[in-house]
Amino acid sequence: MKPAFQPRLVNDPFGDPALYVEFLFQKRAILFDLGDIHALSPRKVLRLSHIFVSHAHMDHFYGFDYVLRICLGRAMVLHLYGPTGFIDRVRHRLGGYTWNLVHNYTEELVFLVHEWDGGRTLSRARFRCRRAFACEPLAPMPVEAGVLLREPGLMVRAAVLDHKIPCLAFVLEETExxxxxxxxxxxxxxxxxxxxxxxxxxxxxxxxxxxxxxxxxxxxxxxxxxxxxxxxxxxxxxxxxPGLKIGYVVDCLYCDANLKRLQRLLDGVDWLYIEAGFAQDQAEAARQKYHLTAWQAGDIGRRVGAKRLVPFHFSARYQDDPEALVGEALARFEGK
Ligand SMILES: [Zn+2]
Structure with a gap:
């Protein structure tokens, strides 16, 4: 049976990470990470219902203003998810503009922002356009087994990884x-x-x-x-x-704790989108920056039994030879 959604990276592997997942039977999409997403047309941005942000390093969150600019003045509810401190990050981004005229808008853009620290609750806040995007805290919601979103037909689970700061990895699961x-x-x-x-x-x-x-x-x-x-x-x-399972992993250290969490999160994943920023001969540089090498990305894909590996988020230093990173990741993934 055909899967209900279609994932596609917004940029080439050197561009900011962002995975756009389009629903085939609805005018709707989900986005993982919110870096530079100018390659997405306004029509595609207007389809977004949920955006999952791994962490707020600039290359993962820079595109927030682009979404805001396109959706402002529309009747839309956008659900945003991110790690510890995320509600405050969104508050600051919205606080960077003057909103003295928005109470007249007939259509209201609303951000429902969720923040997860890996525990059993999801902190929440609402930012409404006609209230000048003031932060309105909402009652927290319970989280079971890392499930951040569950609705008929799909589920999104997350795990907190060590990137020197908390960084969320995600899996989108289509219901069987x-x-x-x-x-x-x-x-x-x-x-x-x-x-x-x-x-x-x-x-x-x-x-x-x-x-x-x-x-x-x-x-x-x-x-x-x-x-x-x-x-x-x-x-x-x-x-x-079984439904399709798509994994999204960026920015993390190759260490036992992260491997254990990824094993649990990604068990049985079909397609794994995973950062592979450095070649293995730069493993020490990758470790110092709390990033994965291509070999490590392939190794994780192999350990969790992914069916397909899509390495991306390459360091600019490999601009002339991206195939080297792809080759290294796939060689380990395929066990060569
Ligand atoms: Zn980062």
Whole structure:
């Protein structure tokens, strides 16, 4: 089954990191990191609903003003997520402009900003255009197992990595696809109908095997009703296909603590976008800057069992030979 979203790096591997994930069946997109994103058209920026920022080093957060400029005056709610201190960073960015006329705007841009320190709560604040983007603290929300966003069809989880400062790594997971074997349903002697939707929802909600499912339908003889258990239907008529998992890892030290967190976060990831800033002969320079080498990026991809590795966020010193970094990352990833 075709995945519901399509990821694409906004810039070449030397440009600021930003991964634009477009939803194929909705006019909507999610962005990971907010560096220089001028390559995105205004139309694409206006599709954004959620932006996840790994940390506030300039190459990851410089594009905030571009988003603000395009979305100002629109009726939009933008959800922003970032590490410890992020709400204050956004407050400062918004505080850099004069907002004495915005209370007249008919359409209101709202930022809902979330800040996660790796613990069990998500701090939140709201910045509304007509209130001159004053910071309005909101009640914190609980966080379970690093899940920052969960909605029907998708989930975004995060882990806090050591980049000398906290830096968030993310994984976007599409919910598994629940397909019905139509021929087996016919063998069961039960027609399709709205009850199949309830069945799919029960699967996606993780209901147990003894969960009751009632198939109801009407024909010339009247109303019919048959009772099943979820386990019975799962075995007889369901085909469950895992959804796509996309990992996004930038700016972190290659160390045991980070490797453990990444292992947990990225288990079973399909596509892994990962920084590979330096060649391995510059491992000491990478370590001092709390960055990964290309070999280390490949090694992480291999350890977590990624299906595909996309190395990026290259240091400008390799401008003449980006293939060297790609080659080193993929050689380790493929175990050569
Ligand atoms: Zn950084």
């Amino acid at each position: 696809h629940v397909n019905i074997w139509k021929n087996r349903l016919a063998e069961l002697g039960v027609p399709t109908g709205p009850w199949l939707q309830a069945l799919k929802q029960a699967v996606l909600a993780g209901r147990p095997d003894d969960f009751p499912i009632v198939a109801e339908w009407r024909d010339r003889e009247g109303m019919h009703r048959r009772r099943f258990t979820l386990g019975e239907l799962r075995a007889r008529i369901l085909r469950i296909v």
